Amino acid sequence: xxxxxxxxxxxxxxxxxxxxxxxxxxxxxxxxxxxxxxxxxxxxxxxxxxxxxxxxxxxxxxxxxxxxxxxxxxxxxxxxxxxxxxxxxxxxxxxxxxxxxxxxxxxxxxxxxxxxxxxxxxxxxxxxxxxxxxxxxxxxxx
Amino acid sequence: xxxxxxxxxxxxxxxxxxxxxxxxxxxxxxxxxxxxxxxxxxxxxxxxxxxxxxxxxxxxxxxxxxxxxxxxxxxxxxxxxxxxxxxxxxxxxxxxxxxxxxxxxxxxxxxxxxxxxxxxxxxxxxxxxxxxxxxxxxxxxxxxxxxxxxxxxxxxxxxxxxxxxxxxxxxxxxxxxxxxxxxxxxxxxxxxxxxxxxxxxxxxxxxxxxxxxxxxxxxxxxxxx
Numbered sequence: 469x470x471x472x473x474x475x476x477x478x479x480x481x482x483x484x485x486x487x488x489x490x491x492x493x494x495x496x497x498x499x500x501x502x503x504x505x506x507x508x509x510x511x512x513x514x515x516x517x518x519x520x521x522x523x524x525x526x527x528x529x530x531x532x533x534x535x536x537x538x539x540x541x542x543x544x545x546x547x548x549x550x551x552x553x554x555x556x557x558x559x560x561x562x563x564x565x566x567x568x569x570x571x572x573x574x575x576x577x578x579x580x581x582x583x584x585x586x587x588x589x590x591x592x593x594x595x596x597x598x599x600x601x602x603x604x605x606x607x608x609x610x
Numbered sequence: 611x612x613x614x615x616x617x618x619x620x621x622x623x624x625x626x627x628x629x630x631x632x633x634x635x636x637x638x639x640x641x642x643x644x645x646x647x648x649x650x651x652x653x654x655x656x657x658x659x660x661x662x663x664x665x666x667x668x669x670x671x672x673x674x675x676x677x678x679x680x681x682x683x684x685x686x687x688x689x690x691x692x693x694x695x696x697x698x699x700x701x702x703x704x705x706x707x708x709x710x711x712x713x714x715x716x717x718x719x720x721x722x723x724x725x726x727x728x729x730x731x732x733x734x735x736x737x738x739x740x741x742x743x744x745x746x747x748x749x750x751x752x753x754x755x756x757x758x759x760x761x762x763x764x765x766x767x768x769x770x771x772x773x774x775x776x777x778x779x780x781x782x783x784x785x786x787x788x789x790x791x792x793x794x795x796x797x798x799x800x801x802x803x804x805x806x807x808x809x810x811x812x813x814x815x816x817x818x819x820x821x822x823x824x825x826x827x828x829x830x831x832x833x834x835x
Contacts, residue, residue, distance in 0.1 A: 528686070528714055552663050552687040556717065563720055578665045579691075582699055 475548030616662035617683035
């Protein structure tokens with residue numbers, strides 16, 4: 469599968485490495501060239517040598533998205549640090565470029581819930597963290 | 611009318627002042643604490659501190675009863691989000707969004723955020739209006755109604771020069787609504803004769819600009835927006 473990941477912070481870069489190791493074709497778009505180093509960190513060879521693609525650009529730029537291969541992306545992952553940026557670019561990926569599967573990181577659980585009802589595949593790390601904290605402070609079941 | 615304005619920058623602040631002066635009820639939502647504090651004294655209860663892209667902040671501002679939501683923050687994604695949520699979640703009938711980067715205008719359109727207003731586009735239109743050599747000027751585009759109003763300066767070599775309005779076989783879906791001549795405007799009658807140098811206003815279905823230009827300014831260039 470061709471996977472396009474926009475935003476290579478801790479989350480995006482980790483998912484990118486895993487997807488590449490699993491044999492997928494992976495392209496990463498990030499506005500910060502330094503994010504490239506995160507992709508190389510801890511690896512025996514560079515991101516490109518491993519078969520990955522990296523494009524510098526912002527997510528709302530059509531040229532950058534096209535250069536990063538959005539037109540043939542089968543999976544689109546929006547994992548920038550901005551919830552609203554992620555929600556907007558995921559909708560662009562679906563509506564303008566017809567990407568079959570768009571997965572969106574949304575820190576705010578309320579926005580994640582509502583946009584999930586609208587048909588976006590949202591994942592809220594905050595929501596999962598809340599659940600884990602809640603279960604951690606529950607008295608252990610006997 | 612109850613109006614919620616996201617963003618207390620220059621645009622948001624001045625809009626709020628005008629609307630309050632016209633006796634509308636207004637709530638401005640500002641996410642920067644220093645900006646909020648700087649405006650709190652003037653706007654009192656009409657400004658709230660918070661991120662207008664957070665649903666609870668919008669609900670606290672009473673979005674359920676808002677007649678109009680205006681998103682004028684400096685961030686286009688935030689403006690899209692505020693308007694999308696206002697329209698689709700809270701069923702607010704009327705939204706207006708500011709486009710900061712004109713290259714993002716297509717994104718607003720794609721996601722149904724209309725009207726979306728860009729200062730750059732507005733100034734470009736003004737420039738075209740002030741610079742007649744462009745030939746054709748878009749004065750107004752009514753996207754919902756699928757109509758446009760344009761202005762054309764009639765060139766000396768135009769086929770319509772000397773013709774009566776009733777004899778000009780304009781394409782279906784276009785109509786001359788006004789003629790500006792010698793600094794004065796008038797509504798033409800069937801026997802009005804078009805002269806070179808006239809500025810003609812037409813209302814037309816979108817897409818007829820090129821066909822119309824050949825009648826009035828055959829060598830003019832249609833302005834591209």
